[in-house]
Amino acid sequence: DIQMTQSPSALSASVGDTVTITCRASQSISGWLAWYQQKPGKAPKVLIYKASTLQRGVPSRFSGSGSGTDFTLTISSLQPDDSATYYCQQYTSYPYTFGQGTKLEIK
């Protein structure tokens, strides 16, 4: 199975800041990576797929980059509503695997 490792596990930032979350795959996954946002008690929601393609309806403050084994999710101009846990997911091969999550707190 492909292991996905996210860092950091948690971070705190202020409204208006820019934050970056990284995701590393244990082997190359080309660009087959998605990012999800999950709020407490809710199902995850896809933000980005194919490493950098923004899902329809997702604010352009969210962006993704990377290929191979190293990927980043960047959130600029942080808003209070961005408080959530973020997960990466590889879909190059079964089983689908997810990072352990990054909990973002807005101060």
Place this chain on the structure above:
Amino acid sequence: QVQLVQSGAEVKKPGSSVKVSCKASGDSFNTYALNWVRQAPGQGLEWMGGITPMFGPAKYAQKFQGRVTITADESTRTVYMDLNSLTSEDTAVYYCARGPPGFEILGWLDPWGQGTLVTVSP
């Protein structure tokens, strides 16, 4: 716009089994993969398996092989996840989530059902 609506919360005894349903409305049902992902309390996301109703059979994560069965009823546009030999470690929220169309086409998951809490307790 596809919507996935799951069955309600369940409380089960250790050693028993649970069957969770996921009913799809909207777009074509039988050509898209429907997956099951679970999340233990305070933990991350874990893919269990999935099925594309038109093509079948289901694909399972090795961890759950032999203990989980995923089936689809095209007439009711419903996918089921049956998990047996339950232990307390199976206490989790179980989500269904749609993948891309086609046979064994891998992709991102969107949309997701609202989740079903399964509690395993003596």
